[in-house]
Amino acid sequence: QVQLQESGPGLVKPSQTLTLTCTVSGGSIHSGDFYWSWIRQRPGKDLEWIAYIHYSGMTYFNPSLKSRVAISVDTSKSQFSLKLNSMTAADTAVYYCARNRIIDHSHWFDPWGQGTLVTVSS
Amino acid sequence: DIQMTQSPSSVSVSVGDRVTITCRASQGISNHLAWYQQKPGKAPKLLIFAASSLQSGVPSRFSGSGSGTDFTLTISSLQPEDFASYFCQQSERFPLTFGGGTKVEIK
Numbered sequence: 714q715v716q717l718q719e720s721g722p723g724l725v726k727p728s729q730t731l732t733l734t735c736t737v738s739g740g741s742i743h744s745g746d747f748y749w750s751w752i753r754q755r756p757g758k759d760l761e762w763i764a765y766i767h768y769s770g771m772t773y774f775n776p777s778l779k780s781r782v783a784i785s786v787d788t789s790k791s792q793f794s795l796k797l798n799s800m801t802a803a804d805t806a807v808y809y810c811a812r813n814r815i816i817d818h819s820h821w822f823d824p825w826g827q828g829t830l831v832t833v834s835s
Numbered sequence: 836d837i838q839m840t841q842s843p844s845s846v847s848v849s850v851g852d853r854v855t856i857t858c859r860a861s862q863g864i865s866n867h868l869a870w871y872q873q874k875p876g877k878a879p880k881l882l883i884f885a886a887s888s889l890q891s892g893v894p895s896r897f898s899g900s901g902s903g904t905d906f907t908l909t910i911s912s913l914q915p916e917d918f919a920s921y922f923c924q925q926s927e928r929f930p931l932t933f934g935g936g937t938k939v940e941i942k
Contacts, residue, residue, distance in 0.1 A: 760879070760922060760933040775930040809878055819885045820926035821869040825878035 715740035717810050717826035725833050730798040735810030735826055737791045743768050748813035749786065750822060751795045753806040761806075765813050766793055800833045807831075837861050837925050839934035847942040854910040856921055856937045863903045864927035870899055870908045873936075874919045882921075883908065913939070 721733035735749070742749065750765040764774040764784045772784055783796040797804065807830050811822035838861035848854055858868065866886035871879035881890045883899035886906060896911040910917055918941055923934040 759935050760924070762931040762933070773929060777930070811878075814884075815926075816885070818926070819867045819869075820931055821881055821884040821924070822871075822879070823881035823884075823890065825880070828878050 715812060715824060717812065717824060719808060719810050719826045719829040721808075721829060721831070723830060723832060725800050725804075725831060726835050727801055727833055729800050730796055731800050731804070731831060733795045733808055733810075733829065733831075734792050735794070737793075737812075742786065742788055742791045742793070745769075746814065748815060748820075749793045750811045750813045751784065752809045752811055752822065752825075753804075754809070754828075755803070755806040758806075763795065763797075802833050805831065805833045836930055837864060837928055837932055839923055839925055839932055841921075841923060841934035841937050843937060844935065845938040845940060847940045848913055849942045850913055850915055852913045854913050854917075854939060856908045856939075858901075858906045858908070858923035858934050860904045860906075860925055860927070862927075864925045866902050867926040868899075868901070868906050869924045869926070870897075871922045871924065872917075872919045873922065879922060910939075 716738050718736045725731050748765040748767050751763040754760050766772045766784045766786050781798050786793040807828040809825050809828045811825040840859045842857045868886045870883040873879040887899045898909045920936045920938045922936045
């Protein structure tokens with residue numbers, strides 16, 4: 714079965730750029746049926762969808778973060794990545810990668826990676 | 836953005852109880868709603884998609900209903916492993932948004 718695993722730094726300094734990578738195993742990132750998302754959960758806050766990417770390179774972003782976010786896919790490594798620039802304390806969160814399934818305009822996330830805590834602090 | 840409001844924010848229940856969680860959308864979302872379960876320190880797990888379709892492997896005591904703006908997640912007979920937080924998520928419009936969660940606690 715498909716598994717996702719996030720990797721990246723646990724600590725980022727203010728103003729720096731966060732780079733996270735999600736490795737997909739047990740299934741193909743090439744599948745046309747799926748998209749690949751980043752979602753975060755800030756302490757005491759709601760889950761927030763950040764962006765998704767299709768293996769073809771098609772992307773979609775949350776407008777609230779779009780100006781600071783880049784997302785990419787490396788099909789040769791079965792990985793997709795998130796870059797979030799100009800990090801502040803407000804970006805401290807657990808970051809999840811997840812597989813997006815879309816059927817009849819309904820999107821849902823399954824499975825999710827285990828999540829990685831990113832703290833922004835000097 | 837479409838706002839998703841869950842109620843209650845927390846509920847204290849006993850094993851065997853029937854639990855109903857409500858999710859209200861700020862505008863109509865047809866049946867474009869999913870439900871997730873999250874245990875402390877773990878990633879969310881998909882329970883229900885398209886408002887009422889049970890994800891494979893999820894026990895049949897979980898069910899979802901609703902359309903438009905009002906949705907419910909029902910656990911027919913709460914089991915010890917069901918104590919967790921539950922979130923709804925809409926996909927009618929971008930950005931995809933989640934509810935604030937409902938924590939199901941032991942009475």
